[in-house]
Amino acid sequence: MFVIFGNPVNHSKSPLMHNYFFKKYGINECYGRYLLENGEEIIEKFKELNIKGANVTVPHKEWAFKLADEVRGIAKEIGAVNTLVKEGDKVIGYNTDALGFLEAIREFDYKKALIIGAGGTAKAISLVLKADIVNRSENRLKSFKNKNTFTWNNLDTFDYDLIINTTSAGLNDDNLPMPEDLLEKLFKNAKYAVDVIYKETPFLKLAKKFNLKTKDGLDMLVYQGILAMELFLDKKLNKKEVAKIYFEVLKLDKIF
Ligand code: NDP
Secondary structure: OEEEEEOOOOOOOHHHHHHHHHHHOOOOOOEEEEEOOOHHHHHHHHHHHOOOEEEEOOOOHHHHHHHOOEEOOOHHHHOOOOEEEEEOOEEEEEOOHHHHHHHHOOOOOOOOEEEEOOOHHHHHHHHHOOEEEEEOOOHHHHHOOOOOEEEOOOOOOOOOOEEEEOOOOOOOOOOOOOOHHHHHHHHHHOOEEEEOOOOOOHHHHHHHHOOOEEEOOHHHHHHHHHHHHHHHHOOOOOHHHHHHHHHHHHHHHHHO
16 A cells, blocks of 8 residues: 655545556555645654555655655755655655656757756756756755856856756746746757646747747656656666556546
8 A cells, every 4th residue: 555645635646647557567556645734744644554655745745854764865965755665664765756857858868957946846856957047036046056046137048958947837827937038038049848847838838839849747747656666666667668657547637
């Protein structure tokens, strides 16, 4: 038994993806949702439910990081855990978001990347990807110590070939993550545009007008899920083959 902890957790696609995978691979497991109101109880609940593993979504990733018996890999630098795995009587914390992002853009041939936004997702991605950062305001840029950082006002280079939107602009509105004229200047030179939001945002629509190759956040969602599944099962999976299964069920979910 596996679960995803979150609040809210109803919207999560993880149970759908992972249960479909279990069924296709003939694995006798199941994956549910757990609405957790108090993040401080996450490890206690994990042990109480007697589960083998869990994913963690907003707003509990920092609690999972703080409370896991041990944290391994990139999660230590990110300061957030999205995957918990039972190992003996310990609960081990990992983060598969950032590496899931890298896996999602594996086929892109880029030299210079720009991340728009300076929140948690930007921080995680910037740890695994060499990129400059641009944000609308200065405050959050301070935590990107070894990076070239800009605000909209002082961005002066436009020769990036990969542009990544990690802001929530376009999630529940029609906003672009930057003023349109600046984005147009960037898109004129770029080859790829990636959004971490799971749908075609105004950012991606504009990128398509400039004939860029685009990807929305679904790919990142799928690959962070596959990396978590490898940790759950403690074995390497054929990621391309498994990704097909995850995309298949997400497509069905869109139709019905
Ligand atoms: P944070 O709240 O940590 O950071 C938000 C960032 O976006 C800040 O830099 C903020 O700028 C900027 N921002 C917010 N609104 C706007 C706007 N209208 N215009 C310009 N900039 C804006 O968010 P997270 O990093 O946690 O999450 C960001 C997005 O990533 C969410 O949409 C979330 O759904 C998505 N996500 C997707 C995942 C996936 O698997 N695909 C995984 C994790 C997250 P400022 O500093 O000026 O406030």
